[in-house]
Amino acid sequence: MTEASSAAGFTPAAADASAAILIEKLNLWYGDFQALLDVDLRVRAGAITSLIGPSGCGKTTLLRSVNRINERLGYVRTTGSIRLWGLDVLDPSVEVAQLRKQVGMVFQRPNPLLLSVRDNVLFGTRVHLPDGRPPNRVEGDRIVEEALRQVLLWDELKDSLDRRGTELSLEQQQKLCIARLLPVKPRLLLMDEPCSALDPAGTEAVEELIWKLRGDYTILIVTHNMAQARRASEECVFMLLGEIIEHSDTASMFLNPANDQTAAYIEGRYG
Amino acid sequence: MFEATVQNRRNRKVEGLFRLLFLWMTCMLILPVALILGVLVYRGGPAISWEFLFTQPLNNMTAGGILPALVGTVWLVVVALIASVPVGVAAALYLSEYAPDNRLTRAINLAIINLAGVPSIVHALFGLGAFVIFFRFGTSILAASLTLAVMTLPVVIVATRESLQTVPLAFREACWNMGATRWQTIRKIVLPNAISGILTGVILEVSRTSGETAPIMFTGAAFFLPFLPQGVLDQTMAMSLHLFVISTQVPDVPEHMPFGVALVLISMVLAMNGISIAFRVYLRGRKKW
Numbered sequence A: 001m002t003e004a005s006s007a008a009g010f011t012p013a014a015a016d017a018s019a020a021i022l023i024e025k026l027n028l029w030y031g032d033f034q035a036l037l038d039v040d041l042r043v044r045a046g047a048i049t050s051l052i053g054p055s056g057c058g059k060t061t062l063l064r065s066v067n068r069i070n071e072r073l074g075y076v077r078t079t080g081s082i083r084l085w086g087l088d089v090l091d092p093s094v095e096v097a098q099l100r101k102q103v104g105m106v107f108q109r110p111n112p113l114l115l116s117v118r119d120n121v122l123f124g125t126r127v128h129l130p131d132g133r134p135p136n137r138v139e140g141d142r143i144v145e146e147a148l149r150q151v152l153l154w155d156e157l158k159d160s161l162d163r164r165g166t167e168l169s170l171e172q173q174q175k176l177c178i179a180r181l182l183p184v185k186p187r188l189l190l191m192d193e194p195c196s197a198l199d200p201a202g203t204e205a206v207e208e209l210i211w212k213l214r215g216d217y218t219i220l221i222v223t224h225n226m227a228q229a230r231r232a233s234e235e236c237v238f239m240l241l242g243e244i245i246e247h248s249d250t251a252s253m254f255l256n257p258a259n260d261q262t263a264a265y266i267e268g269r270y271g
Numbered sequence B: 001m002f003e004a005t006v007q008n009r010r011n012r013k014v015e016g017l018f019r020l021l022f023l024w025m026t027c028m029l030i031l032p033v034a035l036i037l038g039v040l041v042y043r044g045g046p047a048i049s050w051e052f053l054f055t056q057p058l059n060n061m062t063a064g065g066i067l068p069a070l071v072g073t074v075w076l077v078v079v080a081l082i083a084s085v086p087v088g089v090a091a092a093l094y095l096s097e098y099a100p101d102n103r104l105t106r107a108i109n110l111a112i113i114n115l116a117g118v119p120s121i122v123h124a125l126f127g128l129g130a131f132v133i134f135f136r137f138g139t140s141i142l143a144a145s146l147t148l149a150v151m152t153l154p155v156v157i158v159a160t161r162e163s164l165q166t167v168p169l170a171f172r173e174a175c176w177n178m179g180a181t182r183w184q185t186i187r188k189i190v191l192p193n194a195i196s197g198i199l200t201g202v203i204l205e206v207s208r209t210s211g212e213t214a215p216i217m218f219t220g221a222a223f224f225l226p227f228l229p230q231g232v233l234d235q236t237m238a239m240s241l242h243l244f245v246i247s248t249q250v251p252d253v254p255e256h257m258p259f260g261v262a263l264v265l266i267s268m269v270l271a272m273n274g275i276s277i278a279f280r281v282y283l284r285g286r287k288k289w
Helices: A061-065 A096-102 A117-127 A137-150 A169-184 A201-213 A226-234 A251-256 A260-266 B004-046 B050-054 B067-098 B103-117 B120-134 B141-165 B170-175 B182-211 B237-246 B256-286
Strands: A021-029 A034-044 A048-052 A074-084 A101-106 A188-191 A218-222 A233-242 A243-249
Touching: A021 A061, A021 A188, A021 A218, A034 A061, A034 A233, A034 A243, A048 A061, A048 A226, A061 A074, A061 A188, A061 A218, A101 A169, A117 A137, A117 A169, A117 B182, A137 A169, A137 A201, A169 A201, A201 A218, A201 A226, A226 A251, A233 A251, A233 A260, A243 A251, A243 A260, A251 A260, B004 B256, B050 B067, B050 B182, B067 B103, B067 B141, B067 B182, B067 B237, B067 B256, B103 B141, B120 B141, B141 B182, B170 B182, B182 B237, B182 B256
Parallel strands: A048 A218, A048 A233, A101 A188, A188 A218
Antiparallel strands: A021 A034, A021 A074, A233 A243
16 A cells, blocks of 8 residues: 555556455444444446445445545544555545546436536546646547447537536436546446436436446446346445445345345335 | 305405505505605706716805715725625635634624624724724725725625525535535636626625715715815715715705705615616526526
8 A cells, every 4th residue: 555655646556456446344423423334345346336225324425435525524534444446545645636536426416517518528627637728629529529429418419519517308417417527537436326316217218328337437326226226236235224234246136135134125124 | 065164264364464464564665765766856856967966066065066976985885895895705705615614614604794783883983993093094085995895894795605505515516526626616616606696795785885974984085075086095075975964064055955965876876786686687597407
């Protein structure tokens, strides 16, 4: 770690190549309330891993620890380690802006910025460039087209890049929010119930998109929707009261859960 | 089955009563405004003319126009704005976007509310002590405007903070999660979306400032000064004080003159409020979330 910690920015090293996230003994407190208890988790690179569990079990907290967005709250205390590609993100030398460039986040409610579609996509790029040196027109067009193609929006939106992001349909908005992350080349995408504000058709479209992005990106997705976890993830993690109860590949978790509590939750006996 | 019971009829009667009461109170609210405007237009209207607006007062202020007061008020308001808007907006940005929610922040918020509650005559004395005497600005536009600025600072801060807080948190989160700093977030997302509210607050402040009398009385406004100020260290006449002076301190002022001054003053205020509302409507039409 010392070698990596001495680096000024956050540059992922290829340590354990198959693990994108390696969490060890992670404890997290909101003030006096302990929200995560000794969480150990290994997230496979390039796969979609879903976090399931009843409300308040710590899924979102865990997700938000990975890009350190929890820290904004001020009263959060964390112990343990979260390694992304071998580097501890809790290390004081980590530049949060670089971390968040590598780790994109998608929210429950689509939150496109009040800018044109084009500017939404370019926002991330601009944030990381010096002022007055935005990507030029040609470069910008290329970035926008590439990102929108990746999220299957290009054909729908190529003639309306000047429309406001907030005027699109919710499904398009959520896809735009994903597209917005891609130009800065993140390696990990965190998604906090990305489909819960969408109608069934939108949910299906966004799930398809997420499925298509796997491999290129490691995806960690929080969901309340059992069917979604089953359809759209390769590995599944069941959490309860701040602890990880079970972690296995999705098919076997839903077919024969190893733990009684997992079984009870999956069968809908509580949650 | 569907006939009204006694209780239904009683409820309906009470309902009607309260509706009437609230309507009556609303009319009571509008009535004074309408009356004031009516009286001012009726009695001050005849005084208004190009000459009245654009010439010097003559004959011990019993004749002529109000130009020095009109220009003086503009000076006072503009300088006060230049002093208070940057400070107020910056303070509101800190309080809303950076400050952690702790005891100090809460104390500052409380201080701002208290500052808004300080009577204007107290501000006047503060301005006299601080700007006129201690900082040796003398009785001048600068001293008077700074006093006005201190007095209206809470309005700017509160209006700015409120409009900053109407920008959804989701926008900020989206930015922070892409690695944007607070300042990048403020400049690119928060300010562009809050600007309409901030401007509205500023314009309201302008209209409030232009009518204030007490804070400028000791600090920079002159009783009678029949020429235009040349710089911020000059004294000046002002509309509000001029109105006070010709209504109470000068004998033999023709009756229509004070009403004319009041009409001009209130028109200035209403015009600025009108601009503010039009502006808000325009900017609101453009944003959607």
